[in-house]
Amino acid sequence: MQFTQTTDLPVYSEVTWRNFVFFSANVQHLLDVRALATQQKLYHHVCSFAALQAQADMDTFLFRDKTFWLAPPDRPAFILTFHFGHYRAVPIFLVRRGYRLCIPVSKDVRAQQEAYYSAHLGASFREQVLFLEAEDPHLFFKLRRHMDQGYHVLCYLDGGTGASVTADANKLTEIPFLNGSIRVRQGIVDMAWLLQKGIHTLIVEMPDEQNGLTICTLDYCDTKWYGDRKFFVNYYIKSIYQDFEDALLQHPEGWEAWLYLHKTMAPGSHESRWTTEQRMVLFKNQGQQLLLDKYTYLSYVL
Structure with a gap:
């Protein structure tokens, strides 16, 4: 051999x-x-x-807005994105526009994330950005409460360095992706359906840092269009990743995952x-x- x-x-x-x-x-x-x-x-x-x-200073970047149908700051929704391009720009872009964000993160990286936002937004970032532990069994109820208080939920669909597939493999669903398959979490999409909130998937176009960072809408969904919970969750998670494929194939180097x-x-x-x-x-x-x-x-x- x-x-x-x-x-x-x-x-x-x-x-x-x-x-x-x-x-x-x-x-x-x-x-x-x-x-x-x-x-x-x-x-x-x-x-x-x-x-x-990772070293980019978001304070030096101009943001170009190519989003559409994005819920206004006073209408809480689920905002999804990927670790693609200058992905750290998405929450900064939203906060600058007055959005209050609730972000589920792994407890292993929570302190690191808080330090990052403090560095870029100042100590007052806590007035607009709230972190919750993704592993919390009561996460759904906490998200619902914070959305009632005016927070949007921001979630990176593709996990991150703090995530682990072994911890909750039974909660993953296999979907086709590119030339193979991946196992993904559906929980955040399921929560959006249960709460009957809109889903906005944003992405940062690349490469464009010399001309500013362009934030664009990859997909939008009104969960009220779908009556069957199981069908919606299974269908929509595949749809989001299918939309992501086009951007990824153009710039595979941009996906940190x-x-x-x-x-x-x-x-x-x-x-x-x-x-x-x-x-x-x-x-x-x-x-x-x-x-x-x-x-x-x-x-x-x-």
Whole structure:
């Protein structure tokens, strides 16, 4: 049996190469990109853009508004987005326009998020931005109460570095995506239907930082159009991701989630597309040599 060659391994640190091989599995499942050199090139582009947008000063950016049917600040709705492009611009854009936001986040990153908003909006950000723990079993009731108080709910559909697929895998639903499939959370869409609130999916176009950041509407939905809860939730989550595909295929380097999809969304694809050589790649973890099966994400000690 031949394994994927790792002639570039000495160029990378152990941690960077380990991160790359899981990234490689993610893009191979969903983009059907099989050449290691192409995967490496995309990996560098994704990492470079992720670092660039993380350091961007939103105070220096001009926002261009290409949204439509966006609920006004005084009519609470669910606002969804992705970790795509300068995604941190979405809440800043909304706050500047007078929106009050309630944002569910993992408890592992809550302090980090609060520090970020404090740095960009000042100590008074708490008057407009409220964080709730996504793991809270009473989250639905808290969201309902805060929406009654005038808050919009802002949620990143594709999870984040603080999310984990193993904690609540039974709550994930498999949907087709690009050339494969992913497992996604439907809870926020379900809550929107239960509360009969509008859903607005926003995205930041890229690349456009020299001319300002363009916030545009990817999709809008009035949940009152749909009478059947189960049908709506299953249909609409697929629809949102289908709309997202177009932007993603134009600029795959803009999706930060490529770096952690294996932790949050369990990408998959048809096994017949994979040869043994394309599945296996060597990596190290704390000095121990392992073999990763990129199709299953299982690793084996050598």
